[in-house]
Amino acid sequence: MERNDYLIRATAASGALRAFALQTTELTNEAQWRHGLFPVASAALGRTMAVALVMGSMLKGPEHLTVQIQSEGPLQGLVVSTDSVGNVRGYVRNPRVQLPLNNKGKLAVGDGLHPGTLHVIRDMGLKGPYQGSVALQTGEVGDDFAYYFAVSEQTPSVVSIGTLVNPDGSVRKSGGYVIQLLPEAEPALVDRLEERIPHVPPVTTLLDSGKSPEAILHLVLGDLDLKIQETRPVQYHCPCSLERFRDGLVTLGREELETLVREEEQLELVCHFCQEKYYVSRDDVQELLDELTNRSAGDIEG
Numbered sequence: 402m403e404r405n406d407y408l409i410r411a412t413a414a415s416g417a418l419r420a421f422a423l424q425t426t427e428l429t430n431e432a433q434w435r436h437g438l439f440p441v442a443s444a445a446l447g448r449t450m451a452v453a454l455v456m457g458s459m460l461k462g463p464e465h466l467t468v469q470i471q472s473e474g475p476l477q478g479l480v481v482s483t484d485s486v487g488n489v490r491g492y493v494r495n496p497r498v499q500l501p502l503n504n505k506g507k508l509a510v511g512d513g514l515h516p517g518t519l520h521v522i523r524d525m526g527l528k529g530p531y532q533g534s535v536a537l538q539t540g541e542v543g544d545d546f547a548y549y550f551a552v553s554e555q556t557p558s559v560v561s562i563g564t565l566v567n568p569d570g571s572v573r574k575s576g577g578y579v580i581q582l583l584p585e586a587e588p589a590l591v592d593r594l595e596e597r598i599p600h601v602p603p604v605t606t607l608l609d610s611g612k613s614p615e616a617i618l619h620l621v622l623g624d625l626d627l628k629i630q631e632t633r634p635v636q637y638h639c640p641c642s643l644e645r646f647r648d649g650l651v652t653l654g655r656e657e658l659e660t661l662v663r664e665e666e667q668l669e670l671v672c673h674f675c676q677e678k679y680y681v682s683r684d685d686v687q688e689l690l691d692e693l694t695n696r697s698a699g700d701i702e703g
């Protein structure tokens with residue numbers, strides 16, 4: 402498959418602004434076909450994956466980040482996981498929801514997710530996980546992350562993210578931009594941004610007209626000493642494997658494994674994140690059970 406998805410990181414206004422722009426059309430399309438997402442679900446997951454990738458680009462080394470939206474809306478929430486090198490994966494709990502367009506004629510992501518809670522869990526290795534949570538403001542995702550950045554990370558941000566879906570359900574465009582004000586930003590700069598942003602065309606219009614991430618940032622921040630620092634590919638990637646699933650089975654415990662050996666010829670395990678299927682035979686489960694027995698015998702001797 403062609404790989405056109407990427408993210409750029411930039412600074413502007415002598416470092417008082419941090420800016421990100423990205424296109425995620427292909428990875429959102431991959432999520433769409435892997436999960437059979439209906440349009441509202443594609444938009445909800447596409448927007449969330451885009452912001453998660455922006456947050457992931459600020460992580461280091463082995464750190465990773467999980468975004469969880471718990472929702473009482475018909476989509477029932479979603480989960481997105483990303484790392485520091487541009488890999489992302491995710492799923493929607495109820496991906497086959499049909500909702501009428503909202504009063505702006507757009508996919509009704511807010512109606513699909515609101516009310517609910519946005520959780521961000523950052524796993525920073527030795528330092529232990531950090532978690533921040535805010536109530537969903539509108540459920541439109543961009544608004545909710547802007548609120549999260551302001552409240553949970555004290556970073557005022559513009560979050561403008563969109564996902565467009567074709568009539569056949571495939572993803573036409575996905576991406577957008579995030580601008581963050583750093584503590585050294587002068588109040589005058591805040592005024593300038595607030596005055597300018599409403600004049601920038603909606604992000605879906607920019608994406609649909611084929612504007613690249615660079616072109617989008619130039620449009621929004623071009624006269625503010627914009628400096629592009631980094632360009633990196635981003636992609637849908639799930640690190641699941643048969644081995645990981647086998648290891649996961651051990652955590653079920655002896656009793657559950659014994660029941661499986663008795664009752665199941667073969668187990669079919671499906672990865673939530675990518676829908677890949679794995680098969681574990683009765684012999685394999687028996688082997689796990691034997692390993693477990695040997696291990697606990699060892700414990701007693703030791």
Ligand SMILES: [Zn+2]
Nearest residue numbers: 639641672675
């Ligand atoms: Zn997987």
